[in-house]
Amino acid sequence: MLLDIGEVAQRSGLAPSALRFYERKGLIMADGRNGLRRAYTPETLERLALIACARDAGFALAEIATFLGARPSDTELRERMAAKEREVSQRVDQLTRLRDSLRHAAVCTHDPIVDCPEFKQALGRVPSG
Amino acid sequence: MLLDIGEVAQRSGLAPSALRFYERKGLIMADGRNGLRRAYTPETLERLALIACARDAGFALAEIATFLGARPSDTELRERMAAKEREVSQRVDQLTRLRDSLRHAAVCTHDPIVDCPEFKQALGRVPSG
DNA sequence: CTGCGACTTGAAGCGCGGTTCAAGTCAAGG
DNA sequence: CCTTGACTTGAACCGCGCTTCAAGTCGCAG
Numbered sequence: 638m639l640l641d642i643g644e645v646a647q648r649s650g651l652a653p654s655a656l657r658f659y660e661r662k663g664l665i666m667a668d669g670r671n672g673l674r675r676a677y678t679p680e681t682l683e684r685l686a687l688i689a690c691a692r693d694a695g696f697a698l699a700e701i702a703t704f705l706g707a708r709p710s711d712t713e714l715r716e717r718m719a720a721k722e723r724e725v726s727q728r729v730d731q732l733t734r735l736r737d738s739l740r741h742a743a744v745c746t747h748d749p750i751v752d753c754p755e756f757k758q759a760l761g762r763v764p765s766g
Numbered sequence: 767m768l769l770d771i772g773e774v775a776q777r778s779g780l781a782p783s784a785l786r787f788y789e790r791k792g793l794i795m796a797d798g799r800n801g802l803r804r805a806y807t808p809e810t811l812e813r814l815a816l817i818a819c820a821r822d823a824g825f826a827l828a829e830i831a832t833f834l835g836a837r838p839s840d841t842e843l844r845e846r847m848a849a850k851e852r853e854v855s856q857r858v859d860q861l862t863r864l865r866d867s868l869r870h871a872a873v874c875t876h877d878p879i880v881d882c883p884e885f886k887q888a889l890g891r892v893p894s895g
Numbered sequence: 896c897t898g899c900g901a902c903t904t905g906a907a908g909c910g911c912g913g914t915t916c917a918a919g920t921c922a923a924g925g
Numbered sequence: 926c927c928t929t930g931a932c933t934t935g936a937a938c939c940g941c942g943c944t945t946c947a948a949g950t951c952g953c954a955g
Contacts, residue, residue: 643931653932654914662912672921673933683886693857694864695824698912707871707879715872722868728822729861732854735823739851742836743844750836751816772901782902783944791942801951802903827942 639669639676649685663702664688694725768798768805778814792831793817823854 646653656675659665665684667675684705691701707714738756747753775782785804788794794813796804813834820830836843867885876882 641932652914655912657933658913671932673919674921674931675933684880687880687886690860690864692912694861705878705880708877709875709879710877718868718871722865722872725861725865725868729858729865731819732823732858732861735819736851736854736858739847739854742847743851746838748837748839749834750838751813751834757812757816770902781944784942786903787943800902803901803951804903821942 639671639678640681641671642667642675642677645677645681645685648682649689651685651689659685659688659698662698664698664705695728696721768800768807769810770800771796771804771806774806774810774814777811778818780814780818788814788817788827791827793827793834824857825850 640648642653642656645651646656649656651659656665660667660675665677665681665688668678668681669676688698688701688705691704692698696704703714704718707718709715741753741755742750745753745756747756750756769777771782771785774780775785778785780788785794789796789804794806794810794817797807797810798805817827817830817834820833821827825833832843833847836847838844870882870884871879874882874885876885879885
């Protein structure tokens with residue numbers, strides 16, 4: 638029923654040390670013990686997948702920890718999530734442009750490649766000037 | 767003609783210390799000196815914008831350094847850029863899903879919000895299980 | 896000549912996200 | 926019983942991307 642930490646580590650792709658680290662950070666908690674060994678409910682795997690996704694998206698672990706406890710009444714937290722959504726949207730746009738640039742790089746003949754106007758153009762404007 | 771490091775720092779949004787750090791990493795180089803002060807051509811601003819973009823996209827500085835020198839004959843490097851393109855594509859997909867989840871969170875009534883099936887669904891599948 | 900302020904250097908420090916280490920504990924197997 | 930092997934703990938360490946610090950150097954204003 639409960640999964641041993643080794644099991645969870647293997648299935649989630651995280652090291653046991655990482656799971657303990659996440660526990661210290663308040664991201665997960667063991668649902669039981671097998672001797673000294675931590676044991677987790679299978680739902681923890683979903684939670685870890687969620688954490689991995691958010692982390693890959695550039696969220697700090699501390700930030701994820703607060704989001705994980707979010708309840709519908711947390712107006713302030715909701716606003717922060719909305720702000721994050723806008724942030725992620727921008728990131729998607731930026732990454733899309735970067736992807737296009739990389740795609741172009743594959744067929745570009747400029748030397749060096751980064752000097753290609755088309756390559757640079759896709760990266761968006763220089764901050765100011 | 768050449769821009770003082772302070773000028774470049776201000777326009778790029780990077781600290782002078784960061785510019786020196788980038789120099790040590792081989793990402794940029796000063797085109798002259800004003801006494802001891804580094805001076806840069808305006809093109810450096812473009813280069814810095816490119817670096818910022820790549821860095822925000824999750825590229826390591828060392829990786830960016832190799833890409834910056836990429837020439838059309840670098841077959842291996844080209845392949846790595848192509849690999850990066852696929853990676854970035856995946857990331858775009860993932861972030862798009864995350865954005866949708868966050869968007870939903872703004873109107874979700876689940877308590878806690880992360881337990882919402884719709885929220886979780888958008889995050890993609892659990893690795894295995 | 897005397898500040899002043901913004902730079903220079905190398906080296907040390909920081910926050911993040913973990914990993915690694917030393918020493919100890921447990922469950923199962925022979 | 927004793928070993929084996931995977932875990933436990935707290936603490937130290939690591940790589941990355943910078944920042945900060947101490948001590949020194951420059952250009953310029955007064």
